[in-house]
Amino acid sequence: MNGAKRRLLIFEQLKEAKSVEVKQLAKQYEVSPMTIRRDLSLFAKQGLVSLNYGGAILNEGSGVEASFSLKAAQAQSAKAAIAKEAARLVNEGETILLDCGTTTYEMAKYLSDKAITVITNSWKILQVLQNTPKIKVILAPGTYSRISQGAISSDTIRFIGEHHVDHVFMSTQGLDLAWGASVPDEMDANVKQALMKAGSHCILLADQNKFDQRYFARYAKIDEFDLVISDRQLEEAEEQALKQMRTGYLQVIVHSA
Template sequence: MFAEERQKKISELLKEQSSLKVSALTEIFNVSESTIRRDLQEMDEKGLLTRTHGGAVSNQGTSFEPSFKDKKIEGHHEKVTIAKIASSMIEDGDTIMLDSGTTTLEIAKHIQANKVTVITNSIDIAAVLSNNENVDLIVTGGNMRFTTRAMVGYITENVLKNFRVDKAFIGANGISIEEGITTPNFIEAQTKKAMMNVANKVIIVADSSKFNKVCFSVISPIRAVSSIITSGDLPQETLKNFEDAGVEIILQ
């Protein structure tokens, strides 16, 4: 196979998987790692992808960020399914961090436990929980991003440093063993990271389409995650890889 053909196929694979490893590509094309690295370097120089340690990620989509309105419509049934599982993990007296997002918004709607303290950077979650007399609500404040309706930035992160919580439920746009938990916006990634840093247990809530996707900004390595609650079909190999990495996958 000529280099041009191989590189075209690599581009097609990146559209499907968002990220690829050199080791996997050597097996697919039955060529040496140096050949694949040369292909990736040439494609990087042409702006067709971005080289990473041990592989490459797609340029198309790493910085794409759907709006809160768009995400609220898409996959609503899956979000509710994930939310019901997540809310069942919240016990009486728990202290909880709820990241801003459409899946975490559904979690807020399904909280049944009593005397729960919830800290959130979401005005939408705050509005829902303001009607729940069993919840002690703390809103972080900060600069609100129009796209995601999340409060982020210095004020938000400074407030978060004052707390320690039992569980943090965090949304993500990309989940990868190699690249970790990612999201398109750098500032939002830092706020999510601040939430994770003060939690005893970090639980990622995201549907299966987020697996093996890599976005622009890294929130954390996969080892910082306790569990991932998801829905949909995941290959057994993927489940085993996450299990080997010490991450519990709760699949509905």
């Protein structure tokens, strides 16, 4: 098992058990205690855990956010299904905005055959689209965020405010149907608000793990989205609430491998 896969599994254990022990993890994954301590130290640098002598404790504050690579490894099948469905909404000749996020990153992979213009503040999305001859890519400027792996600053907001597009595809860290979409970082929320204002239509991509979660900075209420695409099966009350808000909902079916 490679290190990235091991760290993902450890993080899943942390979310469930709230704490882990170095000796137990070393035995479970058949690696040295030093290797596990390095894994936990990486989580600590991101603010995800607090280290103690024998292991680590999960930090669960609303301002905590995992790295892009760690988030990308979670719910991969669901994100791919959501991304594929979202890409079908894009027509030839359109201009779209792609937010920083692991699901919008997946979506970029399904756009290569379309003659479109893509504006994004995500450097990861740029890497996907840089060699696609049909697509004109415009990278928004701004201060680089290691967590989001894209430009997130006041310069980004100013640049986005000077453009208008057909569709905006948004990501989120948390989604609460009563409260809205939220992220841990306030500047990230401000950038996302600018992105949403730049489009004729705004679509939110959110796997079911994002639901019933609230983070520090809310950037939109649910009725500000024209459509939500997710793998979550809504309860009847949730469906009725979305209908009253006139926000569309598209559930994708995720097939296990």
